[in-house]
Amino acid sequence: MTDILEHRSLYIGGRWAEPAGQGTIEVVSPVTEQVVGRVPHATPEDVDRAVAAARExxxxxxxxxxxxxxxxxxxxxxxxxxxxxxxxxxELVTLQNGSPMLFSVRGQALSAVGAFAASLAAAARFVVEDERQGTGGPVLVRREPVGVVAAITPWNIPQLTIAGKLAPALLAGCAVILKPSPETPLDALWLADLCAEAGLPEGVLSVLPADRETSSYLAAHPGIDKVAFTGSVGAGKAIMAAASQNLTRVSLELGGKSAAIVLDDADLSVAVPAIVGGTCAANSGQACVALTRVLVAASRYDEVAAALTGAFASLTIGDPSDPKTVVGPMVTRNQQQRNLDYIRIGQEEGAKLLTGGGVPEGLTTGWYVEPTLFGDVTNDMRIAREEIFGPVVCLIRYETEDEAVALANDSDFGLSGAVFGADTERATEVARKVRTGTITVNGFRLDLAAPFGGFKHSGIGREFGPEGLSGYFEYQTVNLPAPAKS
Structure with missing residues (x-):
């Protein structure tokens, strides 16, 4: 059995400190269903200490x-x-959330490095202040750090979502209180040591693993100047409500139900691998950007359905530490059951189960769900409208290009998407019509040098690139004296 990784202290204001309470968080492996880690559960008193250190x-x-x-x-x-x-x-992320090692190296660890690098590149070009001519004389426009930031991050891609907040906040000059998900606190505490070794001054960073109740207390704290949150729509609304008590600024990166539009001239040798990579192979489908609605031209529907059915059925599912595994377990038993419930709902709604639909044979220990593809889905079904957060994908027919765009936009979400077509100019024009924060032509990509965020219920604000860095600054205008008249 793996030794339990245990932390007895919290990282408060740049120092390891005794927690105020006696509560603990147990980290449970989604593979073995055994405890693999244990950390203190931060309390409101710990939040007060962290905020005081950050304010100082x-x-x-x-x-x-x-x-x-x-x-x-x-x-x-x-x-x-x-x-x-x-x-x-x-390896630490895989231990906590079951992310396949194939994905953990590139999509978890190296993506965090990439996010830091992209923020650093944006900072190197950033203009802190500039003088310009106003209507009544010269003005100096200055960018000041927003202040003390509460960064509240999820369990699915923990280090990338941390990097998307921590790197720009630190570069701007902010102090940060990081509240990681209780499912994945170990990597956040691991990062605290690296930040201290890098020379981050005392008080600038705290790491407080805790549940939603402590998150709400943190978001509502009068000492916080900005809350940066990634998570579900429901949690995002609660965070926004808590922050509103003090008119605290918020940025929210929330859920998605993204559409992949397969045009009638699409090259399936390009489209199918990209769709698989953007669904089941993207952290076992536990990704807000997942292409969970595949909109297919009616003339190509049978061909696409057959190709995706074969591709989904051939995916290797199992132990995420095995480098051959493409699909690992769901992060919790509740998440596994949520997926299985939606699979049942889809069948009850009349969708056709093309492949998958249950727990993989021989994997009764661990919280696994088979890669599942539904055909004959209509856009009014719950499986087409609600975020499932797992390896469950819907195929939807359309007749015309305009209908495809209308179906893609007929969603409460607008986070990601893709368009596949041999005529790239046509595909790009279709992409322009889809109201979503990020969309890829003939592929699936999240570019860390470009702004990332959503329309509609997918969130408020942007992360990554210069736009993400700008979100951690406030603007100050200094009206300068007009030149003396000669």
Missing amino acids: AFDHGPWPRMTLAERIEVVTRIKDAIAVRHQELA
């Missing part, structure tokens, strides 16, 4: 008063340390 660091400490170039040096050291130890990080 921001209001009186050196970090926000350093030059941007000086902060770039420290954040670069953090990025480099993650890069050196990325394999260790990948």
Whole structure:
């Protein structure tokens, strides 16, 4: 049996500290269903201590008063340390959430390195202040760090979602209180040590594993200037409501029900691998950007259905530590049951089960769900409208290009998507009509140098790239004296 990784302290204000309470969080392996880690459960009193340390660091400490170039040096050291130890990080994430090692290396650990690198590149080009001519004279426009940031992150892609908040916040000069998901606290505490070793000043970072109740307390805290949250729509609404008590700024990256539009001239040798990569192979389907609605031209429907059925059925499912595994377990028993419930609902609604539909044979220990493909789905079915968060995908027919766009946009969400077609100009024009934050032509990609976020219920604000960095600054206008008249 794997030794239990145990933390007895919380990371508060840059120091390891005794927790205020006696509660603990047990990290359970989704493969063995055994406890593999144990950490203290942060309490509201711990939040108060962390906020006090962050306020002191921001209001009186050196970090926000350093030059941007000086902060770039420290954040670069953090990025480099993650890069050196990325394999260790990948294994830690897989231990907690069952992400297949194939995905953990690239999609978990190296993507975090990439997010830090992209933020650093944006910071190197960032203009902190500029003088311009106003209507009544010259003005100086300055960018000031927003302040103390509460970064609340999910379990599915923990280090990438941390990097998307921590890197730009630190570069801007903010202090950060990181609240990781209770399912994946170990990698966040691991990161705390790296940040300390990189020379992050005292008070600038705290890491507080906790549940939703503590998250709400943190979001509602009057000492917080901005909440950056990634998670479900329901949790995002609760965070936004809590933050609204103090008019605290929020950025929210929420759910998705993204559409992949397969045009009538699509090359299936391109489309099918990309759809598989953007669904079941994307963290076992546990990704907000997953292409869970595949909209197919009626003239190509049977061909696409057969190709995807074969591709889904051939995926290797099992132990995520095996480098051959493509689909691992769901993160919790509840998440497994949620997927199985939606599979039942889809059948009751009249969708046709093309492959999958249950627990894989021989995998009764661990929270596995077979890669599942439904055909004959209509866009009003619950399986087409609600986020399932697992390896469950819907095939939907359309007759015309306009209908395809209308179906793609007929959703409460607008986070990601794809368009496949041999005529790239036509496919790009279709992509322009889909109201979604990110969309890829003939592929599936999240580019860390470009803004990422959603329309509609998929969120507020953007992460990554210069736009993500800008979200951690406030603007100040200084009206300068008009030149003396000669």
